[in-house]
Amino acid sequence: MPPQINALNQIALKLMAPHKGLLAADESPKNATKRFESLNIESNEENRRIYRQMLMTTPGIDEFLSGVILQDETIHQSTDDGTLFPKYLEAHGIIPGIKVDKGLIPLDNFPDETITEGLDGLADRLKDYYALGARFAKWRAAFKIAPGIPTKGAMHSNLHTMARYAAMCQTAGIVPIVEPEVIYDSEHTLDQSAEATQAAIEVLMAMLQAYRVDLRGVILKTSMILAGKPSATQTASEEVASRSIEVLTAAVPHNLAGIVFLSGGQTPDQARDNLQAIGMLGSQPWPITFSYSRAVQDPAMQAWAGKSDNIAAAQKIYFGLTRDNAMARHGEYTGNGTAASDFVSQTQDS
Numbered sequence: 001m002p003p004q005i006n007a008l009n010q011i012a013l014k015l016m017a018p019h020k021g022l023l024a025a026d027e028s029p030k031n032a033t034k035r036f037e038s039l040n041i042e043s044n045e046e047n048r049r050i051y052r053q054m055l056m057t058t059p060g061i062d063e064f065l066s067g068v069i070l071q072d073e074t075i076h077q078s079t080d081d082g083t084l085f086p087k088y089l090e091a092h093g094i095i096p097g098i099k100v101d102k103g104l105i106p107l108d109n110f111p112d113e114t115i116t117e118g119l120d121g122l123a124d125r126l127k128d129y130y131a132l133g134a135r136f137a138k139w140r141a142a143f144k145i146a147p148g149i150p151t152k153g154a155m156h157s158n159l160h161t162m163a164r165y166a167a168m169c170q171t172a173g174i175v176p177i178v179e180p181e182v183i184y185d186s187e188h189t190l191d192q193s194a195e196a197t198q199a200a201i202e203v204l205m206a207m208l209q210a211y212r213v214d215l216r217g218v219i220l221k222t223s224m225i226l227a228g229k230p231s232a233t234q235t236a237s238e239e240v241a242s243r244s245i246e247v248l249t250a251a252v253p254h255n256l257a258g259i260v261f262l263s264g265g266q267t268p269d270q271a272r273d274n275l276q277a278i279g280m281l282g283s284q285p286w287p288i289t290f291s292y293s294r295a296v297q298d299p300a301m302q303a304w305a306g307k308s309d310n311i312a313a314a315q316k317i318y319f320g321l322t323r324d325n326a327m328a329r330h331g332e333y334t335g336n337g338t339a340a341s342d343f344v345s346q347t348q349d350s
Contacts, residue, residue, distance in 0.1 A: 004173050008217030011135050011175045012257035013287075015095055015219060019326045020066035022260055022291035025052055026099035026138065029073055035294075041306035049077045054304060055297070056085060056094075058315040064326035067095040069138050069177075069291070075129065086133030097136040097177070098129045100165070104142055113154040116141045119164060126172035136175035138221065139165045143180065145188035145196050145228070155203050163207035170217055177260070177291075179221035180204050184264050188228045190235060194247050197223055201251040215256045221291055222248070223264050224274055241277035245284065254285040261288070263295035268321055271295035272328050279331030289329045296321040 015022065027035070032051075033043035041047065052074050055061075068089055075098055078084050086096035102118035116139065126137070141158035143150040162178050169176035180200040182193060201222065208215065225243035227235055248259060261278075263271040275290055300318035304310050327333040 005170070005214045005217050007173065008170060008175050008214070009257060011095065012217055012219055015067045015136060015175070016258035016260075016287035016289060017066050018287075019330065020064055021289045021322065021326055021329060022067045022069060022097075023055065023065055023296065023322070024069045024138075024262070024291050024293035025055060025074065025297075026069040026071040027293065028071060028103070035301065036306070039302060039305060041301075041304075045073065045077075047306060048073065050308075051301070051304065052077065052085065053079055054311050054315060055300070055318055056088060058319050058322075061319055061322060062092045062094055064319075064322045065094055066289075067097050067136060069097040069099055069136075070134070071099050075132055075134065084132070090133055095135050096133045097138060098134040099138045099140075100125060100129070101139045107154055107157060110149075110151060110154050112144060112146060113149055113151060114142060115154070115157055116161060119161060119168075122165065122168055123172070126168060126174055130172055130174060134174060136177060136219070137165075137169050138177040138179060140179040140181055140221075143182050143196060143200055145182065145186050145192050150182075150196055150200070155200055156207075159200065159204045159207045162204060163211040163213060166208055166213045166218060167211045170213060175217055175219060175257070176213070177219045177221050178204060178208070179262065181221075181262060181264065182223045184223070184226055184229045184266075186228045190225060190227045190239070190243060193223070193227060194225045194243050197225060198247045198251050201247070205251065205253060215253055218256060219258045219260060220252065220256060221260045221262055224261055224266075224278075226264070226266070226274075229265065237273045237277035240274045241281055244274075244278060245281055248284070248286075252286065256286050258287045258289070259284075260291035263290070263292040266295055268295045268299060272321075272325050272333060275325055276328035276331055276333045279329050279333075281331075290325050292325065296325065 036043035079088050089096045101116045104114035107113045107115040166176035182197045300314040303317050304314035
């Protein structure tokens with residue numbers, strides 16, 4: 001057991017603080033370029049810096065944001081006045097994090113399945129990221145649903161690697177977020193989603209415990225239980241919520257520090273409404289919140305369009321989406337921002 005587990009647990013609890021969530025701002029330059037170019041925005045390092053700065057410096061965002069997952073390019077960048085992004089976040093009570101995996105490659109002998117790279121040199125990189133201010137990290141594996149897959153071999157390979165990453169993080173004083181994502185691109189059913197997600201989480205938890213990773217200093221980032229994209233919007237939020245909690249209850253030990261949901265290609269409204277339905281089910285053995293990327297960013301990026309004159313309007317949109325999800329995680333989203341306003345008023349009065 002790492003001697004600093006109490007400190008790691010405290011970091012994890014701050015990340016899971018009530019009425020807050022995490023921003024996933026960890027897309028690689030390659031993936032960010034795809035999103036920029038789809039909106040006719042030139043993708044270069046400076047434009048990506050300006051965009052990330054726009055999100056992180058949104059006025060009042062610290063009320064509803066506990067942490068930001070950065071990427072290697074971004075963690076070395078600064079605000080206009082020269083303040084490194086991690087230092088800026090720290091000064092505003094937001095915990096900086098870092099994505100440390102190096103992406104997916106084909107898994108030998110397993111057609112249509114992948115393995116996540118990035119363990120080589122990770123211990124040294126974690127030390128460097130810690131010095132820059134990162135106090136949590138993220139590692140993602142992706143599992144597609146199709147006939148015969150995900151296979152046990154692909155799950156074990158990926159989740160064994162993920163457990164090793166988590167152990168290295170805790171040794172470095174960094175809280176690991178573990179993300180075994182079941183992707184929504186196929187035509188799978190709700191039952192197939194539940195089966196694959198539960199299997200992945202159960203294998204992951206067994207691997208974490210085998211590698212003596214203390215779950216009190218670990219956060220799980222997981223998919224909601226959704227049918228594949230062709231039929232995902234046909235599933236009622238109440239059913240998404242009940243099936244998601246059913247899987248988590250069966251697969252996740254009670255001493256895990258927390259659970260965050262990824263949006264996984266859901267629309268902003270869908271991701272918020274499904275989170276709201278989960279929140280309305282009440283307290284669970286672990287705190288639950290969101291760690292969204294496109295579900296809180298896409299409308300803001302569209303409003304920004306790469307133009308400085310649009311920054312204030314884009315920030316307003318991003319703030320509203322983050323606030324609404326921070327309310328939804330507790331089942332308090334009302335559809336008009338009232339719950340958020342009430343919360344702010346109560347905070348000011350207390």
